[in-house]
Amino acid sequence: MNNSRKRKTTKRKSTAVRNKFHKAWWIGGILIVVAYVWAFYYFFVSPFGFRWRALYGDANYPEGYDIRGIDISHYQGDIDWDLLQNAMIEKSPLRFIVMKATEGSSRIDPSFAYNFEQAREYGYIRGAYHFWSNKSSARSQAYFFLNNVPLEDGDLPPVLDVEHKPADKSVEDFQREILTWLHIVEDRYHVKPIIYTYYKFKMQNLNAPVFDDYPYWIAHYYVKKIEYKGEWKFWQHTDAGRLPGIKGYVDFNIYNGSFYDLKKFTIGND
Template structure:
């Protein structure tokens, strides 16, 4: 008896499903444009979902900054920027009067090289002007997974001539090759760091994102290097280890620079930052 009832229910469900499908088929047959509208709406919904998932959600901080006020971290007095050819021609006379949260600019990080062949088109001009206008300057190399660590290190050294009073060389590393193990990737990064350190006798600065550092550069050996953390639109750094610089927004505005520029802070006093520079590091590291 129970089996018979179950069989009847299954048959009833099948008949209802067939009726629904038949009704939908009849509707589409009577109104062929409905099929186009239905398909179009489905594609649009899929597009909106994909756009939000891959563009809006991961960079929600940037959307909030563009359409609202960015909250800059409080309690820090030493402010700086990092620049490259993306900032175009900078009016350094106007920039000299720029203030961030009521504090003057103290340091400028400048993109110099990328990979084993590229030189930033504005590096030489920006590097000279930064010193001419009295800023503590630094130069950073953008890591490429398409070149060996050794060739990238020597490309940086052949291009950049840091002087006493400049910040230590900087390695900007943000991507790991998908086909390389974490251990091999870390070995490559250390190769660059060691070659450059041998030249300047200071520990290079490592720049990377908070989560990238935790996932790929979390070996204790990397804690020996000054850390420049990129972590946007948060009230405080969530990274638990020591850090020297914090890039806290990529949509800053200053006179003399068209468009956006990255804002940074130094975790310490101006005197401490001076001690970090080349020629002034005795007993610091």
């Protein structure tokens, strides 16, 4: 009788242990999935959230703007410029092309030199942007851009593409770094560089009054009206554009003004 009770008690304890183990296993698995989803969102979606809206469907085209352009990099591959020269965006001809030139203090976009030459050859107003890196100093990045980007009269002012701030740096220190780059490049070309960013990043990290002196290129996708309330020159309204001569998607942009204004905005025409 006692042995039978012992066996039953042992069996109940064994079952309880297994149940606790299974429960712990499921809880651990759920926590791992939650952690993975959070990490993916934090590191890949949140900093570039405005870019993920292309998953929702076709691009929207803001009304009331006639001056259209694109921005390109090596991600667009080899461009057929003969096909591209006849491209239209919502019945408006392609007027300007901005291309990635440099990143950080050591990376040059492999397509930059050729695209930069072709854009001028085919009669577009062209521009070049530097992609900000938190791994290099502002000074080294500024001089790397200046040493590798031969902007000329008739080109758009230099562009600083800044989309993320290091978590361990204060907003004030980050702003000083950005201003260092802007001041060095402005001293060379005697025009204020364009700041490219998305509107939430601007409001969170570049909202000091000193930055209001710079022209803005705002990325804000899939809205009929840009939510940024300040003055802006360019609006990147989609990353899901399609054009002849370019395989895959390309970013579409509008200029906030007339074609005459755009030409006056270029280097050497102020």
